[in-house]
Amino acid sequence: MEFQRARRPEQVAERRRAILGTARAMLRERRVADISLRELSDRVGLAKSNVLRYFDSREAIFLAVLDEEWGAWLDDVERRLPDTGGPVAVATAVASSLVGRDLLCELVAGMAGVLERNVTVDSARAFKLRAHARTTRLADLVRTRLPVLDAAGARHFAHAVLVMTAGLWPYANPTEAVAVVLREMGSPPAAELFATGLTEGLVNQLVGLVARAGGVADYSARP
Known part of the structure; x- marks a missing residue:
């Protein structure tokens, strides 16, 4: 694919969409840490220097993909959250809304250790402001269903969702050697362990x- 240099805003937007679409396609094939800027540039049909006209680094590209995935996930969460049922529900x-969202989980797992390590201050600021807004939205959605929580408690839970996802996701994608050993030991499939661990962890949180907020009740029963 050959591109002329984009000059009009709609052309710039088109180039950015092409780059992000290519990044998404490559993430279906391998992990984010294994994708180089050169490979991505070759796939989209641009020189590295031209890709960097639209994003200041490889990491900035994947942060943009993460931001889009994050927003789409929150739309899904809003539809899924029950109106009744308490904190367990x-x-x-x-x-459950995160199970099956492999791209989001992969990017969340790499966010702090990989994606935020090579971006400019401007890119970091823009992403962190959007991330703050995304986290606040999740916290507000939870508080709507559980008004006993104050803003601090709801935000703590929203952050815990990210931390637990980032911590558990690598275990859901072991190397082939580790997967063989886990099967030999009779362990459940790694993906099943991810779903179970995330659910138990978030319920407990x-x-x-x-x-602690004063809504003490018997929440031991699962829905």
């Missing part, structure tokens, strides 16, 4: 936060 709905 809310936390379970949030956890949210039940604890609600209890």
